[in-house]
Amino acid sequence: MKYTTALLTALLASPLAAMAQDVTAPKILVITMFDGETRPWLDNLDLSKTVAIAGLPESAPALSCNDDLCVMTTTMGFGNAASSVAAVALSDKVDLSGSYILIAGIAGVDPELGTLGSAHWARQVLDGGLMHYIDAREIPQDWASGWLKLGTSQPGQDGGWTAGTEVFALNADLAERAFQLTRDVELADSERAREYRAAYSQTAAQGDPFVSLCDTVSADTYWHGKIAAEMIENHVAQLSAGKAEYCTSQMEDNATLTALSRAATAGRVDLDRIAVLRTASNFDRQHDGQTAAESLGANSGGFGPATENAFRVGNTFAQAVIANWDDWKDGVPAK
Template sequence: MKFVFFVLCLLMSVSAVGVEKEPLAVKVFIAGMFEIGGNQGDKAGEFQHWFERYFVDTAPITVKGALSPVFCNQDGVCGSVLGMGKVASSSSMQAIVLNHQFDFNHSYFIVSGVGGVPPSQGTIADVNWGSWLIDYDLGHRWMPDEGIAGEPVFMPRQGYEDIRRYQLNSRLVDLAVGLSKDVQLQDSAEAQAYRMRYTQPQARRKPTVTVGTHIAGDTFFHGPGLSAQAQYISQLYGADDYMIAEMEGVAIAQVLSRTVGIDRLLSLRGAVNFDQGNPNETTLAHLDPAPGETAGGFAETVENIALVGEKVVDYLVENWADFKDGVPAH
């Protein structure tokens, strides 16, 4: 009798294993940070245009510990809204990457969102591919009047050397830039007029696709002084010029570096504001603009992000046999 009971239990166990679903093999994972309302049919945030392109006919997949459901289509493209800030986004990313419903062993990741741009480096509605991801924090800061006049007021803290900066795969970044550099970007009359308040040539031009360092902090830093500090940190860490201020990239990179690696990670950001006011505007006025004084161009920028990013997503899927095992050397 005990033998029969054992056999029945074994058969039940084998049967249960047999009906378990195979993990979804993810080719490309698209990570937005926030959505304004729903995923379609209203004002678009960072994920809606991706959803409308890839996930309209898909069912949500609940992941314990993640802010929002994951959506996956039949081509192996998945995506989700992770949450704003380093903690919210990275905790969602870790929950998703470690979830048994997905196979991320060959996946490419696109961190997709908006950010600020220094007027010396870019303009409203630009779309920028990150070459480096840097943490704006993880150091010591002090008030300028408590230090040496004219000297930096930031010092990196020892012990964070491996997590305060990440250089992304240059072959993958170059591929992304090459595929998307000629995309016709959206623009608006409001954004065009706003740019003219600035004197820098880069701030006044039409939007384009660029590449450079993305620096993440949990505070929205503004003003020429803090912008200069971000550039100082980028130079201190041996990275490219600071191009985009954002809140999540380096934290998501740390999660991926501990799990599946960052060789297949891309960071894609659209510029929706300048990181400082124009010459006739104080930093506080820039932070809290009067009615009619905002930058404009948000709707166009989030559309531009998807227009640029889809070139890479579609290329990877269409050429999956060449990219499944990594970015080809040539």
């Protein structure tokens, strides 16, 4: 069939052609969870292009992009994270099939493995909320906790059943490469954070912020305190057969990864291109001489450094990928 100039012009002007022309395919998609995490990306990068996506929350209805990188805000919690990420990953306005996806946000941290402002790349992401729970006032006297693995009837029991979203093992090569690229990033700190961390006895907690590899736990419930933290450590050990090293806690990542895994099944996302970075805004438990309630409500000075360092570390990784795209476009390059 021969096309006249007029027909070709009409076709190119059609809504379908316009949609095809407007597809955004970033090299990096950064996923943040609330405005405090998003703000450093917007303040430090030129992300003047906006891509509105149906299904995003009213408070964050669009991606902010340049030619290489986009940032989105899910808003907090499992429901918001899964809904927002699914909307973007399945949208016809976005092509993420060749993109690297960086989840970059703040977290609580185990003082044995991190400190205020420290940055931690995840190797595994584990759900700390999918459990049975019996109030501590009603458990048998010989039970240490009322938190039980799904499908079991007493603490520490193996077996049971799962929802299938409790454990995500990320691309180990990507996590290691991200760590190597960012381990020497100069990290922000604050005077209040230095004062507050001095009350902790753990070596990691007392030190300056640093970058590491470990594992992160997600839960809609913002739990806190030594007893809850130890319960989570035991749960992580059970879920991972002792292979995961819990260090950070947050409220979205298993939900985000569930949405991304569904998108991967649809051919829209490559799960081997997902990295998770969490920076410590608070300790997950109290220091000696402090109650859990006092710790939960304390001004630790960690929020500012954590939001800034999520950008500094995350952007260092992102810019390395962008600058060397020929090496990264087909997958994580060898060292």
